[in-house]
Amino acid sequence: MPAPAIPAGFDFTDPSLWETRNPTTEFAELRRTAPVWWNAQTDEQSGGFRDGGYWVVSRHEDIKEISRKPEIFSSQRKGSIIRLPGEITADQIELTSALLVNMDPPKHTKIRRIISKGFSPRAVEGLRAALADRAAAIVRGARESGGGDFVEQVACELPLQAIAELLGVPQEDRRKVFDWSNQMLNYDDPEYGDAVTTTSAANASMEILGYAWNLAEQRRADKLDDIVSQLVHADVDGESLASDEFGFFVILLAVAGNETTRNAITHGMKAFVDNPEQWELYKAERPRTAPDEIVRWATPVTAFQRTAVEDTVLGGQEIKAGQRVGLFYSSANFDEDAFEDPFRFDITRDPNPHLGFGGTGVHYCVGANLARLEIDLMFNAIADAMPDLTQVAEPERLRSGWINGIKHWRVRYA
Ligand code: HEM
Numbered sequence: 001m002p003a004p005a006i007p008a009g010f011d012f013t014d015p016s017l018w019e020t021r022n023p024t025t026e027f028a029e030l031r032r033t034a035p036v037w038w039n040a041q042t043d044e045q046s047g048g049f050r051d052g053g054y055w056v057v058s059r060h061e062d063i064k065e066i067s068r069k070p071e072i073f074s075s076q077r078k079g080s081i082i083r084l085p086g087e088i089t090a091d092q093i094e095l096t097s098a099l100l101v102n103m104d105p106p107k108h109t110k111i112r113r114i115i116s117k118g119f120s121p122r123a124v125e126g127l128r129a130a131l132a133d134r135a136a137a138i139v140r141g142a143r144e145s146g147g148g149d150f151v152e153q154v155a156c157e158l159p160l161q162a163i164a165e166l167l168g169v170p171q172e173d174r175r176k177v178f179d180w181s182n183q184m185l186n187y188d189d190p191e192y193g194d195a196v197t198t199t200s201a202a203n204a205s206m207e208i209l210g211y212a213w214n215l216a217e218q219r220r221a222d223k224l225d226d227i228v229s230q231l232v233h234a235d236v237d238g239e240s241l242a243s244d245e246f247g248f249f250v251i252l253l254a255v256a257g258n259e260t261t262r263n264a265i266t267h268g269m270k271a272f273v274d275n276p277e278q279w280e281l282y283k284a285e286r287p288r289t290a291p292d293e294i295v296r297w298a299t300p301v302t303a304f305q306r307t308a309v310e311d312t313v314l315g316g317q318e319i320k321a322g323q324r325v326g327l328f329y330s331s332a333n334f335d336e337d338a339f340e341d342p343f344r345f346d347i348t349r350d351p352n353p354h355l356g357f358g359g360t361g362v363h364y365c366v367g368a369n370l371a372r373l374e375i376d377l378m379f380n381a382i383a384d385a386m387p388d389l390t391q392v393a394e395p396e397r398l399r400s401g402w403i404n405g406i407k408h409w410r411v412r413y414a
Pocket residue numbers: 067080100101102112163252253256257258260261264295299300301304355356357358359360361362363364365366367368370371
Protein backbone atom coordinates (compact mmCIF):
# COMPACT_ATOMS: atom_id res chain seq x y z
CA MET A 1 0.00 0.00 0.00
CA PRO A 2 1.26 3.54 -0.71
CA ALA A 3 2.04 5.73 2.32
CA PRO A 4 -0.94 7.95 3.18
CA ALA A 5 -0.78 11.55 1.99
CA ILE A 6 -1.46 13.11 5.39
CA PRO A 7 0.42 16.36 6.11
CA ALA A 8 3.08 16.25 8.87
CA GLY A 9 1.67 17.37 12.24
CA PHE A 10 -1.93 16.55 11.25
CA ASP A 11 -4.03 15.43 14.23
CA PHE A 12 -7.43 13.79 13.80
CA THR A 13 -8.48 15.01 17.26
CA ASP A 14 -7.42 18.62 16.79
CA PRO A 15 -10.38 20.77 17.95
CA SER A 16 -9.39 23.55 15.51
CA LEU A 17 -9.74 21.10 12.64
CA TRP A 18 -13.24 20.00 13.67
CA GLU A 19 -14.27 23.61 14.28
CA THR A 20 -13.93 24.23 10.56
CA ARG A 21 -14.64 20.89 8.88
CA ASN A 22 -14.98 17.12 9.00
CA PRO A 23 -11.71 15.59 7.64
CA THR A 24 -13.58 13.46 5.10
CA THR A 25 -10.79 13.38 2.50
CA GLU A 26 -8.13 12.42 5.02
CA PHE A 27 -10.28 9.58 6.41
CA ALA A 28 -10.87 8.26 2.87
CA GLU A 29 -7.12 8.37 2.29
CA LEU A 30 -6.48 6.33 5.46
CA ARG A 31 -9.15 3.74 4.68
CA ARG A 32 -7.52 3.28 1.29
CA THR A 33 -3.84 3.29 2.27
CA ALA A 34 -3.37 2.80 6.03
CA PRO A 35 -6.57 1.74 7.83
CA VAL A 36 -4.73 1.52 11.18
CA TRP A 37 -2.46 4.58 11.16
CA TRP A 38 -0.21 6.01 13.89
CA ASN A 39 -1.10 9.63 14.58
CA ALA A 40 1.97 10.95 16.40
CA GLN A 41 1.32 13.72 18.92
CA THR A 42 3.47 16.09 20.92
CA ASP A 43 2.70 16.23 24.66
CA GLU A 44 0.86 19.47 24.03
CA GLN A 45 -1.26 17.93 21.28
CA SER A 46 -2.16 14.83 23.25
CA GLY A 47 -4.70 16.56 25.49
CA GLY A 48 -3.55 15.15 28.82
CA PHE A 49 -2.27 11.71 27.74
CA ARG A 50 1.37 12.56 26.97
CA ASP A 51 1.97 9.14 25.43
CA GLY A 52 3.19 9.98 21.95
CA GLY A 53 -0.08 9.59 20.06
CA TYR A 54 -2.71 7.03 19.13
CA TRP A 55 -3.77 4.71 16.30
CA VAL A 56 -6.45 6.08 13.98
CA VAL A 57 -8.77 3.16 13.18
CA SER A 58 -10.79 4.21 10.17
CA ARG A 59 -12.48 1.07 8.83
CA HIS A 60 -15.92 -0.16 9.82
CA GLU A 61 -14.88 -3.79 10.34
CA ASP A 62 -11.80 -2.96 12.47
CA ILE A 63 -13.85 -0.73 14.78
CA LYS A 64 -16.37 -3.51 15.28
CA GLU A 65 -13.58 -5.95 16.06
CA ILE A 66 -12.12 -3.68 18.75
CA SER A 67 -15.54 -3.00 20.28
CA ARG A 68 -16.13 -6.73 20.66
CA LYS A 69 -12.87 -7.42 22.49
CA PRO A 70 -13.01 -5.49 25.77
CA GLU A 71 -10.57 -8.00 27.31
CA ILE A 72 -7.85 -6.73 24.92
CA PHE A 73 -9.02 -3.18 24.26
CA SER A 74 -9.82 -1.56 27.59
CA SER A 75 -12.15 1.39 28.14
CA GLN A 76 -10.87 1.78 31.68
CA ARG A 77 -7.07 2.11 31.29
CA LYS A 78 -7.15 5.64 29.88
CA GLY A 79 -10.89 6.21 29.61
CA SER A 80 -12.88 6.38 26.42
CA ILE A 81 -12.59 10.11 25.70
CA ILE A 82 -9.83 10.61 23.16
CA ARG A 83 -9.27 14.31 23.76
CA LEU A 84 -9.12 15.71 27.29
CA PRO A 85 -8.21 19.18 28.62
CA GLY A 86 -4.43 19.76 28.38
CA GLU A 87 -3.72 20.01 32.10
CA ILE A 88 -5.64 16.96 33.22
CA THR A 89 -3.58 14.63 35.45
CA ALA A 90 -3.35 10.84 35.39
CA ASP A 91 -5.21 10.79 38.74
CA GLN A 92 -8.05 12.84 37.29
CA ILE A 93 -8.26 10.51 34.28
CA GLU A 94 -8.46 7.58 36.69
CA LEU A 95 -11.38 9.22 38.50
CA THR A 96 -13.43 9.11 35.31
CA SER A 97 -13.53 5.31 35.60
CA ALA A 98 -16.56 5.84 37.86
CA LEU A 99 -18.52 6.39 34.64
CA LEU A 100 -20.02 3.33 32.97
CA VAL A 101 -18.56 4.21 29.58
CA ASN A 102 -15.06 4.07 31.11
CA MET A 103 -15.45 0.71 32.89
CA ASP A 104 -14.36 -2.78 31.85
CA PRO A 105 -16.09 -6.06 32.65
CA PRO A 106 -16.87 -7.43 35.20
CA LYS A 107 -17.63 -4.10 36.92
CA HIS A 108 -19.16 -2.77 33.72
CA THR A 109 -21.39 -5.82 33.39
CA LYS A 110 -22.89 -5.35 36.85
CA ILE A 111 -23.61 -1.62 36.59
CA ARG A 112 -24.83 -1.91 33.00
CA ARG A 113 -27.32 -4.61 34.04
CA ILE A 114 -28.87 -2.32 36.65
CA ILE A 115 -28.92 0.75 34.41
CA SER A 116 -30.44 -1.15 31.50
CA LYS A 117 -33.62 -1.52 33.54
CA GLY A 118 -34.22 2.19 32.99
CA PHE A 119 -33.90 1.80 29.21
CA SER A 120 -35.95 -1.31 28.50
CA PRO A 121 -38.16 -1.03 25.39
CA ARG A 122 -41.11 -0.77 27.78
CA ALA A 123 -39.58 2.10 29.77
CA VAL A 124 -38.69 4.00 26.59
CA GLU A 125 -42.05 3.37 24.94
CA GLY A 126 -43.69 4.58 28.14
CA LEU A 127 -42.21 8.02 27.46
CA ARG A 128 -43.63 8.30 23.93
CA ALA A 129 -46.89 10.12 24.65
CA ALA A 130 -45.32 12.66 27.01
CA LEU A 131 -42.39 13.28 24.65
CA ALA A 132 -44.67 13.64 21.60
CA ASP A 133 -46.56 16.41 23.43
CA ARG A 134 -43.27 18.04 24.36
CA ALA A 135 -41.97 17.86 20.79
CA ALA A 136 -45.15 19.52 19.51
CA ALA A 137 -44.88 22.27 22.13
CA ILE A 138 -41.20 22.91 21.32
CA VAL A 139 -41.98 23.31 17.62
CA ARG A 140 -45.01 25.54 18.35
CA GLY A 141 -42.86 27.86 20.46
CA ALA A 142 -40.18 28.07 17.78
CA ARG A 143 -42.67 28.73 15.00
CA GLU A 144 -44.28 31.58 16.94
CA SER A 145 -40.88 33.27 17.19
CA GLY A 146 -40.63 33.35 13.38
CA GLY A 147 -36.94 32.47 13.30
CA GLY A 148 -33.84 32.15 15.44
CA ASP A 149 -31.22 29.69 16.61
CA PHE A 150 -32.40 26.17 15.74
CA VAL A 151 -29.98 24.60 18.24
CA GLU A 152 -31.26 26.49 21.25
CA GLN A 153 -34.92 26.73 20.27
CA VAL A 154 -35.48 23.30 18.78
CA ALA A 155 -32.66 20.73 18.87
CA CYS A 156 -31.49 20.96 22.48
CA GLU A 157 -34.90 20.94 24.12
CA LEU A 158 -36.30 17.42 23.70
CA PRO A 159 -33.11 15.58 24.76
CA LEU A 160 -33.02 17.68 27.90
CA GLN A 161 -36.68 17.27 28.66
CA ALA A 162 -36.42 13.53 27.98
CA ILE A 163 -33.63 13.08 30.51
CA ALA A 164 -35.47 15.22 33.02
CA GLU A 165 -38.58 13.12 32.37
CA LEU A 166 -36.62 9.86 32.65
CA LEU A 167 -34.98 10.82 35.93
CA GLY A 168 -37.86 12.73 37.43
CA VAL A 169 -35.79 15.95 37.56
CA PRO A 170 -38.20 18.87 37.95
CA GLN A 171 -38.52 20.61 34.58
CA GLU A 172 -37.53 23.93 36.14
CA ASP A 173 -34.08 22.45 36.89
CA ARG A 174 -33.39 21.29 33.37
CA ARG A 175 -31.57 24.49 32.41
CA LYS A 176 -28.99 23.62 35.07
CA VAL A 177 -28.44 20.23 33.43
CA PHE A 178 -28.00 22.00 30.07
CA ASP A 179 -25.34 24.38 31.47
CA TRP A 180 -23.52 21.62 33.35
CA SER A 181 -23.34 19.35 30.33
CA ASN A 182 -22.03 22.19 28.15
CA GLN A 183 -19.29 22.90 30.69
CA MET A 184 -18.38 19.25 31.16
CA LEU A 185 -17.99 18.43 27.49
CA ASN A 186 -17.05 21.52 25.64
CA TYR A 187 -13.84 22.50 27.42
CA ASP A 188 -12.09 23.01 24.09
CA ASP A 189 -14.51 25.70 22.94
CA PRO A 190 -13.91 29.19 24.37
CA GLU A 191 -17.68 29.75 24.55
CA TYR A 192 -17.82 27.16 27.37
CA GLY A 193 -14.33 26.41 28.72
CA ASP A 194 -10.73 27.55 28.48
CA ALA A 195 -9.34 24.54 26.55
CA VAL A 196 -6.48 23.99 28.98
CA THR A 197 -7.59 23.63 32.57
CA THR A 198 -10.20 21.28 33.96
CA THR A 199 -11.76 23.86 36.29
CA SER A 200 -15.10 24.47 34.59
CA ALA A 201 -15.63 20.78 33.77
CA ALA A 202 -14.67 19.70 37.31
CA ASN A 203 -16.91 22.31 38.94
CA ALA A 204 -19.85 21.30 36.80
CA SER A 205 -19.27 17.59 37.62
CA MET A 206 -19.22 18.36 41.34
CA GLU A 207 -22.44 20.34 41.12
CA ILE A 208 -24.24 17.68 39.14
CA LEU A 209 -22.98 14.96 41.51
CA GLY A 210 -24.34 16.84 44.51
CA TYR A 211 -27.64 17.40 42.77
CA ALA A 212 -27.99 13.72 41.78
CA TRP A 213 -26.97 12.53 45.23
CA ASN A 214 -29.87 14.50 46.73
CA LEU A 215 -32.26 13.12 44.16
CA ALA A 216 -31.18 9.55 44.99
CA GLU A 217 -31.49 10.13 48.72
CA GLN A 218 -34.99 11.61 48.27
CA ARG A 219 -36.16 8.58 46.28
CA ARG A 220 -34.53 6.20 48.72
CA ALA A 221 -36.58 7.76 51.50
CA ASP A 222 -39.72 8.21 49.44
CA LYS A 223 -40.14 5.58 46.74
CA LEU A 224 -42.05 6.78 43.67
CA ASP A 225 -43.04 4.99 40.50
CA ASP A 226 -40.10 6.30 38.47
CA ILE A 227 -36.72 5.17 37.19
CA VAL A 228 -34.66 6.77 39.94
CA SER A 229 -36.64 4.83 42.55
CA GLN A 230 -36.15 1.66 40.51
CA LEU A 231 -32.39 2.14 40.31
CA VAL A 232 -31.75 3.02 43.94
CA HIS A 233 -34.03 0.38 45.47
CA ALA A 234 -32.91 -3.24 45.26
CA ASP A 235 -34.83 -5.43 42.81
CA VAL A 236 -35.56 -9.14 42.98
CA ASP A 237 -31.87 -9.93 42.43
CA GLY A 238 -30.96 -7.61 45.29
CA GLU A 239 -29.12 -5.23 42.94
CA SER A 240 -29.28 -1.45 43.15
CA LEU A 241 -27.10 1.61 42.67
CA ALA A 242 -25.45 3.31 45.66
CA SER A 243 -26.09 7.07 45.81
CA ASP A 244 -22.63 7.90 44.41
CA GLU A 245 -23.03 5.34 41.60
CA PHE A 246 -26.35 6.96 40.81
CA GLY A 247 -24.65 10.37 40.79
CA PHE A 248 -22.12 9.22 38.19
CA PHE A 249 -24.95 7.72 36.16
CA VAL A 250 -26.68 11.11 36.05
CA ILE A 251 -23.42 12.76 34.96
CA LEU A 252 -23.11 10.22 32.19
CA LEU A 253 -26.68 10.76 31.04
CA ALA A 254 -26.29 14.52 31.05
CA VAL A 255 -23.18 14.06 28.93
CA ALA A 256 -24.14 11.06 26.79
CA GLY A 257 -27.77 11.74 26.09
CA ASN A 258 -27.83 15.46 25.53
CA GLU A 259 -25.22 16.74 23.16
CA THR A 260 -25.37 13.63 21.02
CA THR A 261 -29.09 13.73 20.32
CA ARG A 262 -29.07 17.51 19.98
CA ASN A 263 -26.37 17.32 17.31
CA ALA A 264 -28.13 14.48 15.50
CA ILE A 265 -31.25 16.65 15.23
CA THR A 266 -29.34 19.73 14.03
CA HIS A 267 -27.18 17.87 11.49
CA GLY A 268 -30.28 15.99 10.36
CA MET A 269 -32.26 19.16 9.71
CA LYS A 270 -29.29 20.68 7.91
CA ALA A 271 -29.08 17.54 5.73
CA PHE A 272 -32.76 17.93 4.86
CA VAL A 273 -32.26 21.60 3.95
CA ASP A 274 -29.32 20.60 1.72
CA ASN A 275 -31.26 17.68 0.18
CA PRO A 276 -34.77 19.05 -0.42
CA GLU A 277 -35.91 15.92 -2.27
CA GLN A 278 -35.25 13.90 0.91
CA TRP A 279 -37.30 16.41 2.92
CA GLU A 280 -40.19 16.08 0.47
CA LEU A 281 -39.94 12.30 0.80
CA TYR A 282 -39.83 12.53 4.58
CA LYS A 283 -42.89 14.79 4.77
CA ALA A 284 -44.86 12.46 2.51
CA GLU A 285 -43.81 9.05 3.86
CA ARG A 286 -42.10 9.47 7.27
CA PRO A 287 -39.98 6.31 6.72
CA ARG A 288 -39.06 4.43 9.89
CA THR A 289 -35.51 4.15 8.53
CA ALA A 290 -34.96 7.93 8.75
CA PRO A 291 -33.67 8.25 12.36
CA ASP A 292 -30.80 5.80 11.75
CA GLU A 293 -29.75 7.54 8.54
CA ILE A 294 -29.79 10.85 10.44
CA VAL A 295 -27.51 9.36 13.11
CA ARG A 296 -25.17 7.90 10.47
CA TRP A 297 -25.01 11.20 8.60
CA ALA A 298 -24.50 13.25 11.77
CA THR A 299 -22.18 10.82 13.61
CA PRO A 300 -22.45 12.99 16.75
CA VAL A 301 -19.58 11.14 18.48
CA THR A 302 -16.58 11.50 16.21
CA ALA A 303 -14.50 8.93 18.10
CA PHE A 304 -14.09 7.06 21.35
CA GLN A 305 -10.89 5.30 22.32
CA ARG A 306 -9.66 2.06 23.88
CA THR A 307 -6.22 1.14 25.24
CA ALA A 308 -4.55 -2.16 24.38
CA VAL A 309 -3.81 -4.19 27.53
CA GLU A 310 -1.45 -6.56 25.68
CA ASP A 311 0.51 -6.61 22.43
CA THR A 312 -1.88 -7.46 19.64
CA VAL A 313 -2.46 -7.21 15.90
CA LEU A 314 -5.29 -5.32 14.22
CA GLY A 315 -5.86 -5.22 10.48
CA GLY A 316 -2.30 -6.53 10.01
CA GLN A 317 -0.84 -3.75 12.16
CA GLU A 318 1.01 -4.47 15.42
CA ILE A 319 -0.32 -2.58 18.42
CA LYS A 320 1.74 -2.43 21.63
CA ALA A 321 0.33 -2.83 25.15
CA GLY A 322 -0.51 0.62 26.55
CA GLN A 323 -1.14 2.22 23.16
CA ARG A 324 -4.42 3.95 22.47
CA VAL A 325 -6.65 3.18 19.50
CA GLY A 326 -9.18 5.76 18.26
CA LEU A 327 -12.46 4.31 17.02
CA PHE A 328 -13.34 6.89 14.38
CA TYR A 329 -17.05 6.35 13.87
CA SER A 330 -17.04 9.41 11.62
CA SER A 331 -14.87 7.48 9.18
CA ALA A 332 -16.56 4.07 9.59
CA ASN A 333 -19.98 5.53 8.82
CA PHE A 334 -18.75 6.55 5.36
CA ASP A 335 -16.74 3.40 4.65
CA GLU A 336 -17.34 2.36 1.04
CA ASP A 337 -16.95 -1.31 2.05
CA ALA A 338 -19.88 -1.11 4.47
CA PHE A 339 -22.26 1.31 2.73
CA GLU A 340 -23.40 1.69 -0.83
CA ASP A 341 -22.92 5.29 -1.98
CA PRO A 342 -22.00 6.42 1.56
CA PHE A 343 -21.96 10.13 0.77
CA ARG A 344 -25.59 10.08 -0.28
CA PHE A 345 -28.07 11.10 2.45
CA ASP A 346 -30.77 8.48 1.95
CA ILE A 347 -33.51 8.24 4.57
CA THR A 348 -34.72 4.93 3.13
CA ARG A 349 -31.29 3.28 3.54
CA ASP A 350 -31.86 -0.31 4.66
CA PRO A 351 -29.88 -2.10 5.98
CA ASN A 352 -27.98 0.67 7.72
CA PRO A 353 -25.22 -0.90 9.85
CA HIS A 354 -23.88 2.47 11.04
CA LEU A 355 -21.64 2.76 14.10
CA GLY A 356 -23.08 6.06 15.34
CA PHE A 357 -24.15 4.31 18.55
CA GLY A 358 -20.87 2.41 18.82
CA GLY A 359 -19.32 -0.75 17.44
CA THR A 360 -21.99 -3.12 18.84
CA GLY A 361 -19.89 -4.37 21.76
CA VAL A 362 -20.64 -4.31 25.48
CA HIS A 363 -20.67 -0.49 25.54
CA TYR A 364 -23.16 -0.13 22.70
CA CYS A 365 -25.24 2.97 23.44
CA VAL A 366 -27.77 2.09 26.12
CA GLY A 367 -29.87 5.10 25.08
CA ALA A 368 -30.05 4.23 21.36
CA ASN A 369 -33.77 3.47 21.39
CA LEU A 370 -34.54 6.61 23.36
CA ALA A 371 -32.45 8.65 20.91
CA ARG A 372 -34.27 7.11 17.93
CA LEU A 373 -37.61 7.91 19.55
CA GLU A 374 -36.61 11.54 20.21
CA ILE A 375 -35.34 12.02 16.66
CA ASP A 376 -38.48 10.45 15.22
CA LEU A 377 -40.77 12.66 17.33
CA MET A 378 -38.86 15.88 16.61
CA PHE A 379 -38.80 15.43 12.83
CA ASN A 380 -42.45 14.45 12.78
CA ALA A 381 -43.31 17.58 14.75
CA ILE A 382 -41.18 19.77 12.46
CA ALA A 383 -42.71 18.23 9.33
CA ASP A 384 -46.22 18.78 10.73
CA ALA A 385 -45.86 22.33 11.97
CA MET A 386 -43.01 24.05 10.17
CA PRO A 387 -42.37 22.15 6.95
CA ASP A 388 -40.95 25.21 5.17
CA LEU A 389 -37.99 25.83 7.45
CA THR A 390 -35.11 27.61 5.67
CA GLN A 391 -31.51 28.35 6.53
CA VAL A 392 -30.46 31.96 7.20
CA ALA A 393 -26.74 31.32 7.75
CA GLU A 394 -24.38 28.35 7.69
CA PRO A 395 -24.11 26.48 11.04
CA GLU A 396 -21.47 27.50 13.57
CA ARG A 397 -19.44 24.42 14.47
CA LEU A 398 -18.27 23.40 17.92
CA ARG A 399 -14.57 23.40 18.69
CA SER A 400 -14.15 19.83 19.95
CA GLY A 401 -11.81 16.94 19.21
CA TRP A 402 -14.43 14.22 19.71
CA ILE A 403 -17.93 15.66 19.33
CA ASN A 404 -19.23 16.58 15.91
CA GLY A 405 -21.18 19.54 17.21
CA ILE A 406 -23.11 22.54 15.96
CA LYS A 407 -23.38 25.37 18.48
CA HIS A 408 -25.68 27.73 16.60
CA TRP A 409 -27.67 27.66 13.40
CA ARG A 410 -29.79 30.60 12.30
CA VAL A 411 -32.97 29.60 10.50
CA ARG A 412 -36.41 30.94 9.60
CA TYR A 413 -39.27 28.67 10.64
CA ALA A 414 -41.98 29.70 8.19
C1 HEM B 1 -28.00 10.29 18.66
C2 HEM B 1 -27.77 10.17 19.95
C3 HEM B 1 -26.68 9.33 20.56
C4 HEM B 1 -25.49 8.92 20.05
C5 HEM B 1 -24.92 9.23 18.67
C6 HEM B 1 -24.84 8.14 21.07
C7 HEM B 1 -23.60 7.52 20.91
C8 HEM B 1 -23.01 6.67 21.83
C9 HEM B 1 -21.79 5.95 21.63
C10 HEM B 1 -20.93 6.03 20.37
C11 HEM B 1 -21.55 5.23 22.74
C12 HEM B 1 -20.33 4.34 23.03
C13 HEM B 1 -20.45 3.01 22.39
C14 HEM B 1 -19.19 2.20 22.52
O1 HEM B 1 -18.20 2.61 23.15
O2 HEM B 1 -19.19 1.10 21.95
C15 HEM B 1 -22.62 5.50 23.67
C16 HEM B 1 -22.71 4.98 24.94
C17 HEM B 1 -23.66 5.38 25.85
N1 HEM B 1 -24.76 6.18 25.62
FE1 HEM B 1 -25.27 7.01 23.85
N2 HEM B 1 -25.63 8.09 22.19
C18 HEM B 1 -26.76 8.80 21.92
C19 HEM B 1 -27.85 9.00 22.77
C20 HEM B 1 -27.90 8.58 24.07
C21 HEM B 1 -28.99 8.82 24.98
C22 HEM B 1 -30.28 9.56 24.62
C23 HEM B 1 -28.63 8.30 26.18
C24 HEM B 1 -29.37 8.28 27.48
C25 HEM B 1 -30.28 9.12 27.87
C26 HEM B 1 -27.32 7.69 26.01
C27 HEM B 1 -26.61 7.05 27.00
C28 HEM B 1 -25.45 6.35 26.79
C29 HEM B 1 -24.76 5.62 27.86
C30 HEM B 1 -25.19 5.54 29.32
C31 HEM B 1 -23.64 5.03 27.26
C32 HEM B 1 -22.58 4.14 27.93
C33 HEM B 1 -22.94 2.69 27.73
C34 HEM B 1 -21.88 1.75 28.28
O3 HEM B 1 -20.73 2.15 28.46
O4 HEM B 1 -22.23 0.58 28.53
N3 HEM B 1 -26.91 7.89 24.72
N4 HEM B 1 -23.51 6.36 23.09
